[in-house]
Amino acid sequence: xxxxxxxxxxxxxxxxxxxxxxxxxxxxxxxxxxxxxxxxxxxxxxxxxxxxxxxxxxxxxxxxxxxxxxxxxxxxxxxxxxxxxxxxxxxxxxxxxxxxxxxxxxxxxxxxxxxxxxxxxxxxxxxxxxxxxxxxxxxxxxxxxxxxxxxxxxxxxxxxxxxxxxxxxxxxxxxxxxxxxxxxxxxxxxxxxxxxxxxxxxxxxxxxxxxxxxxxxxxxxxxxxxxxxxxxxxxxxxxxxxxxxxxxxxxxxxxxxxxxxxxxxxxxxxxxxxxxxxxxxxxxxxxxxxxxxxxxxxxxxxxxxxxxxxxxxxxxxxxxxxxxxxxxxxxxxxxxxx
Amino acid sequence: xxxxxxxxxxxxxxxxxxxxxxxxxxxxxxxxxxxxxxxxxxxxxxxxxxxxxxxxxxxxxxxxxxxxxxxxxxxxxxxxxxxxxxxxxxxxxxxxxxxxxxxxxxxxxxxxxxxxxxxxxxxxxxxxxxxxxxxxxxxxxxxxxxxxxxxxxxxxxxxxxxxxxxxxxxxxxxxxxxxxxxxxxxxxxxxxxxxxxxxxxxxxxxxxxxxxxxxxxxxxxxxxxxxxxxxxxxxxxxxxxxxxxxxxxxxxxxxxxxxxxxxxxxxxxxxxxxxxxxxxxxxxxxxxxxxxxxxxxxxxxxxxxxxxxxxxxxxxxxxxxxxxxxxxxxxxxxxxxx
Numbered sequence: 001x002x003x004x005x006x007x008x009x010x011x012x013x014x015x016x017x018x019x020x021x022x023x024x025x026x027x028x029x030x031x032x033x034x035x036x037x038x039x040x041x042x043x044x045x046x047x048x049x050x051x052x053x054x055x056x057x058x059x060x061x062x063x064x065x066x067x068x069x070x071x072x073x074x075x076x077x078x079x080x081x082x083x084x085x086x087x088x089x090x091x092x093x094x095x096x097x098x099x100x101x102x103x104x105x106x107x108x109x110x111x112x113x114x115x116x117x118x119x120x121x122x123x124x125x126x127x128x129x130x131x132x133x134x135x136x137x138x139x140x141x142x143x144x145x146x147x148x149x150x151x152x153x154x155x156x157x158x159x160x161x162x163x164x165x166x167x168x169x170x171x172x173x174x175x176x177x178x179x180x181x182x183x184x185x186x187x188x189x190x191x192x193x194x195x196x197x198x199x200x201x202x203x204x205x206x207x208x209x210x211x212x213x214x215x216x217x218x219x220x221x222x223x224x225x226x227x228x229x230x231x232x233x234x235x236x237x238x239x240x241x242x243x244x245x246x247x248x249x250x251x252x253x254x255x256x257x258x259x260x261x262x263x264x265x266x267x268x269x270x271x272x273x274x275x276x277x278x279x280x281x282x283x284x285x286x287x288x289x290x291x292x293x294x295x296x297x298x299x300x301x302x303x304x305x306x307x308x309x310x311x312x313x314x315x316x317x318x319x320x321x322x323x324x325x326x327x328x329x330x331x332x333x334x335x336x337x338x
Numbered sequence: 339x340x341x342x343x344x345x346x347x348x349x350x351x352x353x354x355x356x357x358x359x360x361x362x363x364x365x366x367x368x369x370x371x372x373x374x375x376x377x378x379x380x381x382x383x384x385x386x387x388x389x390x391x392x393x394x395x396x397x398x399x400x401x402x403x404x405x406x407x408x409x410x411x412x413x414x415x416x417x418x419x420x421x422x423x424x425x426x427x428x429x430x431x432x433x434x435x436x437x438x439x440x441x442x443x444x445x446x447x448x449x450x451x452x453x454x455x456x457x458x459x460x461x462x463x464x465x466x467x468x469x470x471x472x473x474x475x476x477x478x479x480x481x482x483x484x485x486x487x488x489x490x491x492x493x494x495x496x497x498x499x500x501x502x503x504x505x506x507x508x509x510x511x512x513x514x515x516x517x518x519x520x521x522x523x524x525x526x527x528x529x530x531x532x533x534x535x536x537x538x539x540x541x542x543x544x545x546x547x548x549x550x551x552x553x554x555x556x557x558x559x560x561x562x563x564x565x566x567x568x569x570x571x572x573x574x575x576x577x578x579x580x581x582x583x584x585x586x587x588x589x590x591x592x593x594x595x596x597x598x599x600x601x602x603x604x605x606x607x608x609x610x611x612x613x614x615x616x617x618x619x620x621x622x623x624x625x626x627x628x629x630x631x632x633x634x635x636x637x638x639x640x641x642x643x644x645x646x647x648x649x650x651x652x653x654x655x656x657x658x659x660x661x662x663x664x665x666x667x668x669x670x671x672x673x674x675x676x
Contacts, residue, residue: 141557142541143481202540203480206549206593215540219479253589253662255544324591 002307003337004270004279008034008298010290011265013133013168013188013239015039015104015258016059016070024318025244026062028263032336034287034298035069037133037239040096041105045075049088056091067299073133078110078117082124093294094131094166095121102137103213104243104257109135113152115159122160131164131294132156136175137214143198146214147174157182164293169193169241171214173224179235186293188239191268192216192259192326194226208255209324212243230276232284237293240265247315247322260325264312268327270305270334303336310335340645341675342608342617346372346636348628349603351471351506351526351577353377353442353596354397354408362656363582364400366601370674372625372636373407375471375577378434379443383413387426394429405637411471416448416455420462431632432469432504433459440475441551442581442595447473451490453497460498469502469632470494474513475552481536484552485512495520502631507531507579509552511562517573524631526577529606530554530597530664532564546593547662550581568614570622575631578603585653585660598663602650606665608643608672641674648673 011029014036016022029036038059040046046055052072059070074080074088076097097118098109110118125132136153137145157165167175167187179187196216201207210216228236242265243258250256261268266286273282291298310332315322349367352374354360367374376397378384384393390410397408412418412426414435435456436447448456463470474491475483495503505513505525517525534554539545548554566574580603581596588594599606604624611620629636648670653660 141535142537143556197479199480202549202553205595206544206546208544208546208591208593211540211544218481251589251591253546255546257543 004274004282004305006266006270006286006303006305007283008287008291008301009266009303010034010238010287010298011036011240011242011262012237012290013037013039013190013241014262015041015241015243016062017244018042018055018058020318020321021244021323022058022062024316024323025242025262026059027064028316029242030063030065030068032266032303033068034301035071035296037071037073037093040073040075041098041103043105045105045108046073047075047077049091052088052091067301069298071294071296075108076110076121076132078121080121080124082127085121085124085128085130089128089130092130093296094133095125096133096135096168098135099137099139102135102139106135115155118156119159122156122163126160126163131166133166133168135169136167142215143217146170146172150174150178153178153185154182157185160184169214169239170225171217172221176224176228179228179233186235186237188237188241189225189229190239190241190259191261191265193222194229194272195222195268197222208250209326209328210259211255211257212241212259213257229285230273230278230281232281232289234284234289235293236285237290238269238286244323247324250324260323263316263325264327264332266303266305266336267310267332267334271332274334305334306337307333308335309333342612342620342643344604344608344624344641344643345621346625346629346639347604347641348372348576348625348636349374349578349580349600350575350628351375351377351528351579352600353379353579353581354400355582356380356393356396358656358659359582359661360396360400362654362661363580363600364397365402366654367580368401368403368406370604370641371406372639373409373634375409375411375431378411378413379436381443383443383446384411385413385415387429390426390429405639407636409632409634413446414448414459414470416459418459418462420465423459423462423466423468427466427468430468431634432471433463434471434473434506436473437475437477440473440477444473453493456494457497460494460501464498464501469504471504471506473507474505480553481555484508484510488512488516491516491523492520495523498522507552507577508563509555510559514562514566517566517571524573524575526575526579527563527567528577528579528597529599529603531560532567532610533560533606535560546588547664547666548597549593549595550579550597551595567623568611568616568619570619570627572622572627573631574623575628576607576624582661585662588662598661601654601663602665602670604641604643604674605648605670605672609670612672643672644675645671646673647671
């Protein structure tokens with residue numbers, strides 16, 4: 001039986017939520033990942049040191065795993081002082097910027113992406129070496145939002161050449177092409193954007209569990225993302241954007257955006273890289289690239305994947321809620337050795 | 339109070355379903371429309387004279403309205419003989435062609451859109467003067483399916499210059515542009531495609547009640563459709579493609595395609611044409627164009643619309659099922675005088 005070992009897997013874009021949901025989904029990541037960059041878009045968002053440290057503590061308690069490191073982030077605001085950022089610097093891995101209202105719990109994001117408006121905080125971050133993670137979408141037509149954001153990435157990247165900027169959950173070939181134009185631009189890509197296009201969401205029957213933001217794009221976009229991931233482009237990191245919602249908020253009128261992939265990410269990535277004869281690049285894509293880009297040393301953790309069928313649970317349960325993962329009820333060809 | 343009278347409204351693309359659903363939705367159309375071209379994609383589809391006449395009878399019984407004419411259609415098949423078509427000609431208004439599997443209940447549609455494969459039936463139809471309605475989508479990427487179908491429309495239109503071809507529920511500016519290239523090409527357009535883009539379906543939260551096939555396209559497509567409708571382009575007819583599904587098949591995992599607009603179509607069209615100062619064109623768009631194109635004389639029926647608020651029901655009920663209309667629970671500015 002074929003096997004493959006993933007060392008120190010890192011999920012560089014993860015939603016762990018809070019409360020009961022955190023207690024459910026935290027262990028589903030910490031069991032197999034060494035660390036994860038955790039998004040700050042709670043309600044209210046993480047904007048203070050107290051909120052940050054307390055959330056980190058709740059994550060650690062929920063994950064019950066000493067060899068899992070939650071790399072926590074702050075929710076970008078225009079009014080952060082240099083002193084505040086200097087004080088919080090060692091507690092965070094990055095600051096996440098959301099344009100206001102662009103996705104789940106982003107209502108208090110920035111109203112303007114004008115560099116001059118953002119300059120005070122970005123200047124402090126640049127001086128202090130704090131990376132900037134960006135949800136890069138305009139409020140234009142849904143298929144164009146990321147492409148329309150490219151000039152904004154360019155303006156920030158050229159105005160702050162020493163600031164590390166991570167284009168989060170990229171979905172287009174435009175973003176892949178931009179990656180090589182600026183030394184200080186990096187990106188994460190999700191599992192689902194390597195696998196699906198808008199066809200999978202709305203080409204047959206409508207599939208709410210594959211509805212996410214940014215929305216899955218065109219076949220040529222997926223190809224560009226997949227090619228970059230398979231060759232482990234050194235500026236590209238795995239970030240699942242695993243975003244659990246209760247089932248009743250997905251299968252309804254006004255379905256919430258987000259695909260829940262945490263419990264299947266390693267199995268499906270191994271399958272995908274193996275099917276494309278690129279397994280030798282998987283550890284770079286899922287760990288080494290991020291270690292270099294962020295300068296982190298995650299806890300040691302080796303996970304052995306074996307070529308053995310794994311039937312994905314139809315849902316994960318907590319209290320009276322259910323969370324439905326991607327590929328619910330389907331059979332994967334790789335599983336994690338227990 | 340402003341008012342406007344619509345005379346002999348025609349819905350030239352309508353799904354009335356069968357059984358309990360027909361009994362619910364039939365009267366919601368026949369109350370205000372003089373006639374409707376009824377789609378044949380039942381399970382099994384309408385392919386025989388017996389099935390056709392029996393369905394027409396069930397529609398008449400459900401609609402309980404002597405001044406409503408159901409213009410019934412046959413489901414296109416390659417093996418229809420000239421004699422069969424000659425015999426059924428006076429009972430049908432058109433034959434509807436579906437590429438296999440392209441939408442709801444189209445599994446037994448044609449496997450090939452090659453003109454030579456379709457030639458025998460199309461030649462008979464052309465000689466007998468039976469119009470051809472087409473669901474024009476390829477099985478390509480969901481946003482490209484209609485555009486990719488344009489060469490197929492062109493090949494049929496040029497091979498059969500005497501055959502009236504109706505491009506059903508067009509959604510793109512490509513289709514609008516094609517309309518003027520061939521004398522024998524016509525089109526229907528729905529209410530919802532004049533109003534929404536993919537943004538309304540998947541740009542915010544996912545809206546299953548706006549999910550339809552063909553899927554709503556880009557803003558520039560909607561503009562092209564709306565401009566043509568507002569000026570009552572003589573080759574363009576109103577066809578709602580009102581397609582009711584039980585609520586539980588819309589708000590679920592694997593939501594069915596279709597927007598239910600029958601009960602609100604006249605009110606919203608009046609509002610739309612009035613807001614754009616084009617009310618004088620509405621009777622052409624909703625009746626006169628179709629009368630000329632199909633050569634029909636629908637029953638007399640004048641419907642008076644008044645500028646008075648109408649709250650759209652949250653659903654229409656039958657037995658234990660509910661059907662949710664477009665704009666459920668919202669307030670329209672025009673209503674039908676009772």
